[in-house]
Amino acid sequence: MKLLPIFLLAALLAGCRSSFDLFPFRVDTPGGDRAYVMYQARGSTPDGPGVLTPGGAAIRLDLRDPVALPGHGAWLLVSFASHPAGVVLTVLGERGESIARVMPADGLAPGEPHRPVTIALALPEQSAVSGFTLEMDEGAQAPVRLTGLSAAAAPSGVGYRGTDGVWYASAGVAVERWEHGEAGGWSVDRSDAAGWSETDPVEIRYVFEPQPVSHEEMLAGVSVPSARLYAGDREFRLDLRPGSRRVVLHPATEGIRVTRLALESDHPGLRLEWIGPLNDRDDALPAARPADLGTILRFRPDEWRQPDFELFSWTLYPEILILDSASYEVQSRFFRRLAFFVEKAGYRGTLLTDEELARRHGYNAHNYNGRGLADFYNAADRTGFALNAEEEILRDIALSHGIIRESSAGYAAGVGGILGVSQESLVIPTLRDLLISHEAYHGVYYVEPGFVAAVDRIWESLNDTQRRYWYLLLSGYQYDIADEYLVRNEFHAYLLQQPVASAGWYFETRMAERIARWHPGEAGWLDRYLAQYRGSHRRQAAEVQAALFSITGLAARSVYCLTPVDRR
Secondary structure (H helix, E strand, O other): OOOOHHHHHHHHOOOOOEEOOOOOEEEEEOOEEEEEOEEEOOOOOOOOOOEEOOOOOOEEEEEEEEEEOOOOEEEEEEEEOOOOOOEEEEEEOOOOOEEEEEOOOOOOOOOOOOOOEEEEEEEEEOOEEEEEEEEEOOOOOOOEEEEEEEEEOOOOOOEEEOOOOEEEEOOOOEEEEEEEOOEEEEEEEHHHOOOOOOOOOEEEEEEEOOOOOOHHHHHHOOOOOEEEEEEOOEEEEEEOOOEEEEEEEOHHHHOOOOOEEEEEEOOOOEEEEEEEEOOOOOOOOOOOEEEOHHHHHHOOHHHOOOOOEEEEEEOOOOOEEEEEEOOHHHHHHHHHHHHHHHOEOOOOOOOOOHHHHOOOOOOOOEEEEHHHHHHHHHHHHHHOOOOOHHHHHHHHHHHHOOOEEEEOOEEEEOOOEEEEEEHHHHHOOOHHHHHHHHHHHHHHHHHOHHHHHHHHHHHHHOOHHHHHHHHHHHHHOOEOOOOHHHHHHHHHHHHHOOOHHHHHHHHHHHHHHHHHHHOHHHHHHHHHHHHHHOOHHHHHHHHHHHHHHHHHOOEOOEOOOEEEHHHO
16 A cells, blocks of 8 residues: 655645544555545534544545546445444535435444444546545434545445345455354355456455463463465465454465355454455556465466566565565665665665675575665665666665655655565575565564564663674674664564574574684684573573564464465
8 A cells, every 4th residue: 555745735734624644535546556635624523533423513524636536437435433323424526516425324234333344335437526524314323433435446345244144245245154152254155246256366354353362471482373264175274463454365376266265263353354356456567466475485486477576565564565586686686785785784875886796695585664775765866876777666666655755855764665585595495484484574673663662672681791692693694783773673583583492593503603603703702602691592582472473463483374284
């Protein structure tokens, strides 16, 4: 999802109206998703952000300029935190006239009062929208909160509860629910929906509220809850992550044809929101294909949209992109100069020429956030440095996905980051799996401030001797250890890239041997350190995993959500 610089307009218009900061108005266009700021008109005084109450004032939301909607006839998707009983929605046309008026609850069964609901409203052909009003009718009894407004050429990807036991989706798919004891599940027949091919990618959205686990229990070990997904003739393990989540099943990648899907779980905290054909447009770059990291691991290059690389977005964190390259050579053209500029000791902040780079190795996998990318492209623009074609493509990708944004001073950091892996890592068994896992934890670090704070606390709890071990290890990998952010970012990723049970051997045997080779003058110090702190790295890994699991539901060397059970 891309958030455009139009948000900056809010400050200019604050004198006459204030921005409605819950969410933008999103429009799905052939060129990708676009977002427009909505303004709360003067005199619109809801009791809380987006809240409608019986007898309260109406909410009026205006767009700065009328927005033309896609297609010959568009669908308006309106989301509420609960059943929208009593709400009256009016859609305003280009001149402020009413072009559609509806009570969203019409046709819905009473349902569960606190269950989120999204409805799809067909709008007239060639519509342009300038705003919306929402009010409660006289018979309304309970408050209702608006949580989202968007428009699309087709209404797929939205579901709402109908009669008891059946979920109805606007694409016409009936999702049947069953329960037996504590277990339950949902199933959907693809043939129920016109235009849904058995080879189309399938989107699954769910909400999961896990049972609370104490910090002490997590230090002893974590157990990732899961559900079972049956698709075609295959069974998949769906590892559940807390909150509102999505996964995408790619039938071609998994070698299946989908006629019917079933999701089964023993966890009462799991609630399905949607199963249906994926509506994201991914037919042309720089649009990213949404996929689970496990799917990317299995995604074959012959499915790529062009031969040298493919671009994905992580379904768990859509702000994180993954660029998978056909070879280390292709990967280097995208990332090697950037690696030296952002991370390498002795070179940070320096743009190396192709001739200088030819004698130097970057990394076998990469990760960069908006700050590093913005600094890199600003330095190139400021000095007139000629970038290669792949670096220019990378800039366009970062801009189009909001990782960097244009500003008056050049480029500025946006949201998220980009990870780089290569098909060539397959030459060493398990290396590609390890590299994807390692880079994924960097992706989490870029978008989860609570995890950053937890890593900071754990790092600061180490004494100077323990930190010295990490400085020696990371400097051996040529990281610039003067960059404290970089050190902490690598600290947690190296701890998490293997199971917690393996951390003692990995850091106190394998990495200790490398440190002794890289820093022969420190051999005596290293022996004393290991004698005093043996076992400490497993405890560090357990602490970082507990923080990660409590925030994201991920665990050490466990970043995949969708895995064929016969390949585990």
